[in-house]
Amino acid sequence: EVQLVQSGAEVKKPGESLRISCKASGYSFNSYWIGWVRQMPGKGLEWLGIIYPGDSETRYSPSFQGQVTISADKSISTAYLQWSSLKASDTAMYYCARRAGPVDYWGQGTLVTVSS
Amino acid sequence: EIVLTQSPGTLSLSPGERATLSCRASQATSSSYLAWYQQKPGQAPRLLIYAASSRATGIPDRFTGSGSGTDFTLTISRLEPEDFAVYYCQQYGSSTWTFGQGTKVEIK
Numbered sequence: 001e002v003q004l005v006q007s008g009a010e011v012k013k014p015g016e017s018l019r020i021s022c023k024a025s026g027y028s029f030n031s032y033w034i035g036w037v038r039q040m041p042g043k044g045l046e047w048l049g050i051i052y053p054g055d056s057e058t059r060y061s062p063s064f065q066g067q068v069t070i071s072a073d074k075s076i077s078t079a080y081l082q083w084s085s086l087k088a089s090d091t092a093m094y095y096c097a098r099r100a101g102p103v104d105y106w107g108q109g110t111l112v113t114v115s116s
Numbered sequence: 117e118i119v120l121t122q123s124p125g126t127l128s129l130s131p132g133e134r135a136t137l138s139c140r141a142s143q144a145t146s147s148s149y150l151a152w153y154q155q156k157p158g159q160a161p162r163l164l165i166y167a168a169s170s171r172a173t174g175i176p177d178r179f180t181g182s183g184s185g186t187d188f189t190l191t192i193s194r195l196e197p198e199d200f201a202v203y204y205c206q207q208y209g210s211s212t213w214t215f216g217q218g219t220k221v222e223i224k
Binding site: 035037044045046047050059061062095099101102103104106107108109 | 151155160204206208213215217218
């Protein structure tokens with residue numbers, strides 16, 4: 001069974017760094033792109049970027065280039081989304097998602113709250 | 117970058133009625149890379165339609181996708197109580213994604 005299990009909710013202060021994770025199981029992690037999607041409170045879905053774990057090729061939405069970093073560790077089938085300096089406007093639910101053409105599997109979401 | 121514009125923003129309908137949701141792309145996009153998702157409160161999105169008109173596994177046949185070029189449509193033939201949710205279109209070509217802003221289908 002394909003599963004994407006994300007790390008738990010985080011509460012951070014502005015300026016802090018953060019890395020959230022997405023652990024994949026039930027399929028060949030190296031063979032499918034994994035994307036990250038943001039959903040701010042009460043708002044729609046926004047694509048941040050995507051990584052191909054097989055060779056770590058990464059692509060970012062122009063809106064998020066330089067704002068976040070996407071990476072993956074093949075040895076533990078885990079993708080990451082990280083920030084070096086959080087802002088209050090980063091408060092949102094973040095989903096990882098497997099690309100098999102369209103997105104066929106989603107993680108359960110990680111809620112990130114940034115507040116002083 | 118392709119921009120997807122969904123209309124209407126909100127659709128107020130009664131169970132049993134037909135829902136027609138629109139997704140317009142800022143430039144022609146391959147129908148092979150157009151999907152529709154359903155999202156209910158507190159849940160991750162769920163894939164309904166891919167390649168513009170193919171139903172995902174387990175999706176009832178009351179959901180139909182159509183369109184090509186810049187204009188795509190999701191039709192729900194007869195709304196069931198569980199269909200009241202937010203619907204998003206997405207283009208997923210070239211390993212880059214764009215989502216529409218969503219259409220909320222609410223109970224009238």
